[in-house]
Amino acid sequence: GAVVSQHPSWVICKSGTSVKIECRSLDFQATTMFWYRQFPKQSLMLMATSNEGSKATYEQGVEKDKFLINHASLTLSTLTVTSAHPEDSSFYICSARVGAKGLAGSYEQYFGPGTRLTVT
């Protein structure tokens, strides 16, 4: 299957700083990528949908000014956590939608391995 990578796999930053997380589709073009967040011992929750060349769509309750998403190319989406605080410490995962419909008649999606953010 298609491969999605994330960088970094883990990061520690100080409170008040900004952190950028990259999501790349390695062997396919992804017009749409998705960002999820997982708090400790909780489910993964969709944060936003990232569309190449346009603004991201955020889920209810997610601050768009805090979580900046840039989908500058068909293989790269970035999530920047601005002015990070300890409560932003979480596990962030992206997924990417394959550009062409599969045999099942819809677009397939593949998940990245995730990035663990710790804000001190």
Next chain:
Amino acid sequence: KQEVTQIPAALSVPEGENLVLNCSFTDSAIYNLQWFRQDPGKGLTSLLLIQSSQREQTSGRLNASLDKSSGRSTLYIAASQPGDSATYLCAVRPGTGGFKTIFGAGTRLFVKA
């Protein structure tokens, strides 16, 4: 609204035992269901993906079944090993083929040597 529940939340078994992890979902109109493994502090690893038209998928010692009508899936692990210790997540993709995948909270498995 789709909800995904995983039972049990945690499980501890001796090495060699066969075990079953359960996943239930409230809306049977799904596109597919996927089982993931998550090691502590690490990322997701996709284990098995079952399309809505399928009833089961197998990979090595793993077997996942899907019963859409009853809103249930099970992940069967044969001859468990300490290396199987991890959190197992069940994820459901909506039937419209959309991408708001709903994840369960996971089952934390510990296999004792």
